[in-house]
Amino acid sequence: MGPATPTWVFLGAALVLAAACLPISHYYNENYGRVTLSTRQQMRVAVVAVIGAPVFFGASLLARSRADWSLDLPVNPTAALFALLMLAAVAVSVGLRAHHVIIWGAVLVAGLLPVWDGADPSNIGLVLAGVAIVATGILDHRLLVRTFGSAKGLDLENSNAGA
Amino acid sequence: MPERNDELILDRLIHEPSRLAILTVLSSVIDADFVFLQRTTGLTKGNLSSHLTKLEDAGLVEIVKRFVRRKPNTNVALTALGKKRIAHHWVQLERLKSFSEAPGQK
Numbered sequence: 001m002g003p004a005t006p007t008w009v010f011l012g013a014a015l016v017l018a019a020a021c022l023p024i025s026h027y028y029n030e031n032y033g034r035v036t037l038s039t040r041q042q043m044r045v046a047v048v049a050v051i052g053a054p055v056f057f058g059a060s061l062l063a064r065s066r067a068d069w070s071l072d073l074p075v076n077p078t079a080a081l082f083a084l085l086m087l088a089a090v091a092v093s094v095g096l097r098a099h100h101v102i103i104w105g106a107v108l109v110a111g112l113l114p115v116w117d118g119a120d121p122s123n124i125g126l127v128l129a130g131v132a133i134v135a136t137g138i139l140d141h142r143l144l145v146r147t148f149g150s151a152k153g154l155d156l157e158n159s160n161a162g163a
Numbered sequence: 164m165p166e167r168n169d170e171l172i173l174d175r176l177i178h179e180p181s182r183l184a185i186l187t188v189l190s191s192v193i194d195a196d197f198v199f200l201q202r203t204t205g206l207t208k209g210n211l212s213s214h215l216t217k218l219e220d221a222g223l224v225e226i227v228k229r230f231v232r233r234k235p236n237t238n239v240a241l242t243a244l245g246k247k248r249i250a251h252h253w254v255q256l257e258r259l260k261s262f263s264e265a266p267g268q269k
Contacts, residue, residue: 026232033199034236035192148202 031151032144041093048089056085060122073114078125080111083132099139107132171259176221177252181206181214186241186249189224194240215239223248 037045063077083104090100107128116124145151177183184204189195195203201211218224223245227238241249 029231031198032202033196034231034238035195035199038192041192154198154201 027151031154032148044092048092052085052089056081074117075114076111076116076121076125076128078111078122079128080108080125082125082129083108083111086129086132086136097139097143099143100136103132103136103139171255171262173255173259174248174252176217177223177248179214181210182218183252185211185214185218186223186245186252189239189241190246190249194238197237197239200239218245 060078060081063081087096087100087104087108090096090104110128111125177186181204184206185200188200188203197211197215200206200215201208204211206214215224215226219226222242225240225242227240229236229238
């Protein structure tokens, strides 16, 4: 079984995720403002997305393949590669914080531990990555609130009409 | 009396802490809206509004009022002059710092 097989489960999850992103994005735009990143920052994000996604999917498929030249180790390449990709993406885009290193480092170590014998561990790897994303998101939000104040901490009434 | 060094004189319009914060934030992005500037500078609505007006009058920022999802939204970006002046200001500050650290200046 590949990652999130059957395929419709993966596609369904991706759609739910995309739908959830809209209200989340709206919340942050309304309470913390809108900003257009500099060209350099946009380039960094684009490079990570363009290079990172194919590398993750390609390397993950390669490592899980049953071909003779594939990895024959009881590791979880999906979790390990996802963790590496996230560490690289965060480092390049916004800079690593302690909680990023701890959470994604833990997922990386867990993925590389030789305990993944038996059935294909890809789906468990994706679940691990999902839990890590949620945990990272909560801690990122807490950091944002500590730095810029809570959503209710700013008098936003007619703020946009200022100047 | 020491000689006046014009190269080390700071631009008062930019050097005011709130305006320096606004211009520095704007110099790191393409544009930002009023709420983002309020969050990052910690200024009140009235203060931010007043400083933005001064910066706009000086031609350092461009303010665009628009509607986003039917709500008024004020978007701010540095003008070419603003980019030049804030970059020059930071160079001046660096010069001033190196001048104060230079041997024999104490």
